[in-house]
């Protein structure tokens with residue numbers, strides 16, 4: 001059985017991400033959700049907030065662990081003794097980015113495979129940026145994220161208003 005890594009920004013995690021996490025956790029021995037520390041990206045939540053929130057959302061999944069990483073994903077995989085990358089695949093629009101990333105990672109380390117889980121139909125329109133956009137304008141994101149994430153988004157935008 002495999003030790004797998006599901007990498008991403010998760011800013012914030014959507015129901016689509018959670019669906020991939022649940023499904024992937026049933027296919028592998030151990031699943032690490034790897035949150036990218038991306039200093040170039042202007043993220044809404046800090047890496048620490050995202051890691052803590054993902055821990056809360058996945059606390060019932062006993063083979064799932066949340067970590068953050070910086071630098072190359074293949075180096076992180078090496079450190080973690082993991083050999084399988086999990087990514088969700090929503091629509092044709094994901095193809096170009098995902099194939100480029102998978103081929104780059106394969107080029108960097110041919111022992112690491114990327115496996116795609118196709119997103120459920122109902123989540124194929126979803127992305128963290130769509131969630132942020134709708135939430136920022138006070139729209140209803142209950143179909144898009146976990147109820148705890150709805151609260152987190154409300155608190156974050158309230159705090160930003162005060163600043």
Ligand code: PNS
Nearest residue numbers: 007008009010036071072073074101104
């Ligand atoms: O959720 P995202 O933003 O689509 O995730 C992208 C992520 C984090 C998987 C990707 O940017 C990544 O792996 N970055 C680490 C740097 C790296 O290894 N780059 C080489 C592969 S393109």
